[in-house]
Amino acid sequence: MLAVVRCLEAWRHFLEGTTTRFEIWTDHNNLEYFMKAQKLNRRQVRWALYLSRFNFMLKHIPGSKIGKADSLSRRPDWEVEVERDNEDKTLVKPEWLEVRRTERVEIIVEGVDLLEKVRKSKVKDDEVVKAVEEMKQAGVKMLRDKEWREEDGIMYKEGKVYVSKDDILRAEIIRLHHNTLVGGHRGQWKTVELITQNFWWPGVTKEMKQYVEGCNSCQRNKNHTEQLAGKLMPNSIPEKPWTHISADFITKLPIAQGYDSILVVVDRLTKMVHFIPTTEKTSAEGLARLFRDNV
Numbered sequence: 001m002l003a004v005v006r007c008l009e010a011w012r013h014f015l016e017g018t019t020t021r022f023e024i025w026t027d028h029n030n031l032e033y034f035m036k037a038q039k040l041n042r043r044q045v046r047w048a049l050y051l052s053r054f055n056f057m058l059k060h061i062p063g064s065k066i067g068k069a070d071s072l073s074r075r076p077d078w079e080v081e082v083e084r085d086n087e088d089k090t091l092v093k094p095e096w097l098e099v100r101r102t103e104r105v106e107i108i109v110e111g112v113d114l115l116e117k118v119r120k121s122k123v124k125d126d127e128v129v130k131a132v133e134e135m136k137q138a139g140v141k142m143l144r145d146k147e148w149r150e151e152d153g154i155m156y157k158e159g160k161v162y163v164s165k166d167d168i169l170r171a172e173i174i175r176l177h178h179n180t181l182v183g184g185h186r187g188q189w190k191t192v193e194l195i196t197q198n199f200w201w202p203g204v205t206k207e208m209k210q211y212v213e214g215c216n217s218c219q220r221n222k223n224h225t226e227q228l229a230g231k232l233m234p235n236s237i238p239e240k241p242w243t244h245i246s247a248d249f250i251t252k253l254p255i256a257q258g259y260d261s262i263l264v265v266v267d268r269l270t271k272m273v274h275f276i277p278t279t280e281k282t283s284a285e286g287l288a289r290l291f292r293d294n295v
């Protein structure tokens with residue numbers, strides 16, 4: 001890890017702020033370990049802060065395949081009485097870590113033990129019943145490469161707690177993941193993400209969407225991304241009659257004496273109106289003439 005940090009320091013002017021992600025090749029397998037969430041010590045936190053400025057990808061290449069780097073750094077003529085004393089040392093010993101096991105979850109949201117509720121739910125989907133039967137017949141607790149798994153009376157589908165079509169229960173799960181301190185009225189995608197960390201059922205995304213759209217507080221506190229309507233600016237009042245006029249056509253009328261349209265010209269101050277018979281096909285010149293002769 002120190003080597004990576006030192007390299008990044010040395011080549012910072014090339015690497016910092018690149019838009020394309022660069023790769024760091026290492027034959028040190030333990031480094032990949034740092035890409036997973038760990039409890040870090042202070043020094044590692046400093047490193048992590050530094051590393052976060054770079055757009056990189058750590059790639060593990062087995063030592064046997066990273067010949068180029070080795071030939072540069074391990075010239076045989078340098079290898080004089082080198083003791084291989086620090087191979088395969090783990091930087092962070094397993095016992096220093098606070099590891100969270102994700103299997104066998106205990107899901108308590110806002111004091112409600114949801115797992116217990118799922119376990120007690122009487123409703124069983126056909127799909128679940130089928131899977132249970134299959135498991136019984138085969139005498140196993142797992143089906144089709146972990147697609148279905150049974151544990152303590154709870155069915156897991158692909159590692160997530162399967163919630164049967166118990167509308168009340170599903171609604172409660174959604175509510176607890178959205179309306180509470182944990183949920184914090186997040187948007188539909190965030191809430192779905194939160195729920196599907198532990199639970200799954202067919203149509204959970206759609207149900208979630210409907211729920212969030214119907215959520216009273218969410219609608220009231222929604223961010224409006226579109227531009228707000230502009231301020232209403234009334235037109236100034238003209239000082240004399242016939243200095244400001246408005247004109248409009250009324251078209252598609254039944255033909256009378258060769259005309260099918262009316263040009264309506266209104267004075268903005270007095271509201272005096274001229275109705276001028278005309279046709280739809282009047283040209284700009286014709287219109288000018290109409291103005292000159294009538295208004």
Ligand SMILES: [Zn+2]
Pocket residue numbers: 178179185186212215216217218219
């Ligand atoms: Zn909400």
